[in-house]
Amino acid sequence: MKEGKPRLLLGNEACVEGAIAAGLKFFAGYPITPSTEIAELCASYLPRVGGKFMQMEDEIASMAAICGASLAGRKSMTATSGPGFSLKQENIGFAVEAEIPCVVVDVQRVGPSTGMPTSAAQGDVMQARWGTHGDHEIVALAPSSVLEAYTLTVAAFNIAEELRTPVILLMDEMVGHLREKVVLPSKSELLVKDRAKPDLPPGQYKPYADYGDPAKVAPLAAFGDGYKYHVTGLTHGEDGFPTNNPELGARQIKRINDKITSRKKDLPQAEELFTDDAEVFVFSYGGTARSAKKAVRDARAKGLKAGLIRPVTIWPFIEEPLLKAKAKKPKAVIVPEMNLGQIILPVKRVMGDACPVVGVNKLGGRYIEPDEILDAIKEAIQSGSAS
Amino acid sequence: MALPLEKYLRVGKLPHIWCPGCGHGIVTQAIIRAIDESGIDAEKTVVVSGIGCSSRAPGYMNFDTLHTTHGRAIPFATGIKMANPELDVVVITGDGDAAAIGGNHLIHAARRNIGLTVICFNNNIYGMTSGQYSPLTPTGSYASTAPYGMIERPFDLCELVKGAGGSFVARSTAYHTRHLTNVIKDALKYDGFSFVDALSQCPTYFGRRNKLRTPLDMLNWMKDHAVPGASWDKMTPEEKEGKFPIGVLVNKPSKELTKVYDELLAKTAEGGRG
Amino acid sequence: MRKEFRLAGAGGQGLITAAIILAAAAAEHTEYNAVQSQSYGPESRGGSSKADVIISTDEIDYPEIKSPEILLVMTQEACDKFVPGVRPGGMVIVDDTYVKDVPPIDAKVIKYSISAKAKELGREIVANIVALGLLVGLTGIVPEEAALQSVLARVPKGTEELNKTAFLAGIQAAKEVNS
Structure with a gap:
């Protein structure tokens, strides 16, 4: 990729380049207009940087696969549009509850249902917020230019990794399918954050530690690192195992909400x-x-x-x-x-x-x-x- | 004194949630015994499950464990295997999880030949939600949602996976514990997608409604109806009626997906067509 | 300076590609800002096709064109649909291989047998590049060399020579039309 030189770039293409610059190593997706170019370009670019692309059997599987890949230690992303975004919601909720960093791109089109597949809309704003069930906070970023399709994708990965949460890049067809002159930031100008790894030995590591400070998020070990920990969508304690204790449960749910609201100032501002x-x-x-x-x-x-x-x-x-x-x-x-x-x-x-x-x-x-x-x-x- | 297999269990998380007489403990035991005997690295083994009674098993197993959403264990596991092919990824699923809500994922994982070992704790019923019929409930059997008897036809899971291109397919039962351990061991060793249909008994929600009053009745039923694969092939259709084959039913070499992907990576890194 | 272009015709005529090349030439080889957008979807697989380009010295906020200053039409249908919307005093470039009637309009109308020329050069598929050459030659919006570089960077490998010939034929045609 040519650094520092002006280029004419498609919004969806800028998103892919941003993701790769941020360290994307696994993309799973399913074809859907108007986000398909993101999958196509990931299929083309990722193997060249040692990453992997998979076209899954459906949208649900794509969301599941990126959660799995993230738990195995790779930065992961999927991309979709309205109908696919609806299908992904359950596993987005899983990523919220199990605190799995990942990026979900939704290039919004006209809905409800199949709607107008090639036409722009902003009808998924509330779905991004409340699409999955249960009390939760979510991070959603909305680019309005091709350059931002790049920079906010990088930001989305950084936030996902830092806060251990899915981040939604809420694009729309207008931006996704626009070609625009951009000068992308050089590698040295780019801030890329990686997830914290535990420094405690196995046995002492708490994958869902509650530090009493909501802004502090537990580090995430990768599967295979020797921690032998448990991840579940059930409400759980600090060790990751399910709990039916109302107080512990309430505390866990509150914590994953507070970790996002307490960091509002660190998110991209208006x-x-x-x-x-x-x-x-x-x-x-x-x-x-x-x-x-x-x-x-x-x-x-x-x-x-x-x-x-x-x-x-x-x-x-x-x-x-x-x-x-x-x-x-x-x-x-x-x-x-x-x-x-x-x-x-x-x-x-x-x-x-x-x-x-x-x-x-x-x-x-x-x-x-x-x-x-x-x-x-x-x-x-x-x-x-x-x- | 610690028992030989205790290191594979999270003893602190016991007792388990399964009902007295449930077969899931037997199947879980067979899995950890197979892992032990096959010599795979426990530190590099991930156990993934969906939702249901069987899917609680990983919580008791001392590995990296992932308890996912209903039906989706296989695509979660697919992401793990793709991200780190060094890991041995075992999927524990139930008949509702694998064959109903997750059926699409099952056939596609078989088609791809991704290196997962999928073990279906098949008890013909939805146990966690108290006994609704599953795609494996035999025609005529009773379930809470089949009060007049099951009117649909069940899947033969082994045939389904075979039809989807599965190159390692096996079946055993909670009665045949040593045999079950051995086929799981073979499945773990198989380099590619392997599937084990592990028949398990649900006395609480299946047996009681279907004239198999005790867990022992259910185990005896397995003993009486299972036929070793070699004998099965020689039987007439009349003799096969109501029975089922056990053993390794399909085992043929086929290149595993992440290995194929590694070849692609090597090619694209050399500046090939990407 | 702000120029708005619309390229319209049938799916398969390569007009979206021509628009991308025009915008890329401006974006990558000049100081101008450029955006390109298109009607997208089943239309790109047949039926009508439309691509817009804005080239400007200022920031381009709103990317849609209401009334283009420069319109290229390569089918009668596109001509009928888009000519009435051209900005008064603007320019309409017509491929008279396919367009027979141009509605009366307060704009400079330039007719040239773009597709016929492309066919004569070897393959009608390069009509879009002939058209691009014509458009660049007539408007001078980007330097010819910049446009040619963009053409060569974005056409399929192995077709560079033919596309270069096509582009230069368009430039030549602009000179003939202007003289």
């Missing part, structure tokens, strides 16, 4: 544009944020004080930038999404009665155009001034 003096904020993520950025720039060109908050980490929901906006007593927060309104729910929760929170929503696979967001900005400024 991009902000013109937020210092903004009267209207546009809160937008993923591919749609490109339209939002254009709309905000166009608004500024017309003298309208609009600002953009672009969350990069979608889950856990990072409230900070919105709280800062709230303190400025804005006229409105506009939330454009290629769905009927998903991320708008936590935005409304944070903003409360401070100002109107207005959705700009579009279905059917067409992108939200900058002018549609600009119109919402204009309206918010007018009605805000009138009141």
Whole structure:
């Protein structure tokens, strides 16, 4: 791969290059539009770096296989889209409960069900959050450019390895299938984190140790390292064995939630544009944020004080930038999404009665155009001034 | 004084959850005895299971152990084997786990010839959820979801795996303990995908409903209906009726998947077509 | 500077490839930013096909084109569908091998027998590269040498000579059309 030189790269291709730069050694997947290029490129590139690719018999098996490979000590990833993301949910939950680092790419397309396979949507935002059962926290990152498809894939691996948790790269067709000029960071500029290995001897090692500090996560031995430990999807104690003790169980569930919420500050933070003096904020993520950025720039060109908050980490929901906006007593927060309104729910929760929170929503696979967001900005400024 | 096989058990995790008279302890014992006799490295052995009564076995076994989701032990194990081919990966599964929810994974692992040893604790019933019929419940047998008798036909798991390209297929029973140990040992030694259909008894949910009142009745049934493979081949269809063959039923060399992959890696590293 | 291109025709005519090469030439060999997107899916296996390229000195936020400044059409269907959307004063390049009627439009209309030319050079499959040469020659959006490098980097091995000939034929055609 040519370092430092500008290249025209596909979003899905950038994701694969990012994964390999982050140390991906095992990919298991199943063909599904619009994520298939990720599997195809892994099939081509991975053997050249000593990694392995497997096309599994289904989406469920792919998710299972990457969990297995990760437990055997290899950085692992799978990629899919809506229907496949639904099928993977049970084993995503297993990875959450058993604290198995792995990366799951979801290139969102129109749903429900088979929907519109080649068209963009952002309808999996809530599925990413709550798709698997039980109380859990999840990390989901949303790239809005081809460069971010690369950098956030690297970040996803780092977070997965550090927090021992599955990380979802919540792409959309708009970004996955966009070709764009990028200059990828060189190896020396890239931060790659590897999982911590236990320094205690077998017998003393606790694979699910509770240190009393939720930000501290137990190291993970690889199968075959001689630790002979147990991994289960059953609620378990610090030694990994199942427990029916309500207090121990509650504590374990709480710990795997807290380890993520306690690290919000370490996750990729929102991009902000013109937020210092903004009267209207546009809160937008993923591919749609490109339209939002254009709309905000166009608004500024017309003298309208609009600002953009672009969350990069979608889950856990990072409230900070919105709280800062709230303190400025804005006229409105506009939330454009290629769905009927998903991320708008936590935005409304944070903003409360401070100002109107207005959705700009579009279905059917067409992108939200900058002018549609600009119109919402204009309206918010007018009605805000009138009141 | 420690018993010879005790080092393979997590004694602190006993007693097990299985009912009195259950055959799963016998099969588990056969597995650890086979591991012991085959001389494979316990430190490099991973035992993977799905969900069900049988799938609790790894919790009592002193290896790296992974208790996964229902039906998915084989793809989890596939990821482990691909990631580190040096490991001996044993899958413990039940008839519901392997043949119903996980049936697709079973046939594809056989097709791929990935180096896993899959041992199905086959008791013809869903025990963990209290006795619903499985794809292995014989036609006419009773189960909580077959109160009028099982109307569907059961799988012959060995034939299924063979049909999917399985190149090592064996069957034994909880009655034939030494024989069971030996076929598992052969399965462990086999370089490729190996499958053992290990018949086990569930007196609680199968026997009681099907006129096999005691565990002993069930073991005697196994003794009376099992036929060594060599004799089986000479029997007429009439003689085979209601009986089943035991022993190593298929054993033919076939290149194991991770070895094939290693060849691919060597080729691509040399700058070949990738 | 911001130029918006649309390349439209039938699946199999290689227009997505031509668009990728155009965007790559700008991205990899000039200071410009470039994005490329396409209608994707069953259409790439037959039926209509459309690929868009934006080349700009500024950051390109929104990647979709509403009304292209430069449109290349290689089927009558694409012509009928996309010509009315061309920006007033823009340019329409028509492969008159297949396009017989061009709707009236406030744009410079350039007709050339792109596919026929490709056939004459050896294989009609390189019509997309002839078209690319024509487009580059007519617009001067990227240096010819940069575009040729991108062509050679992205066509199948063993077809470089034919594609180079095709590209240069397109450049030559642009000169003829302009003179």
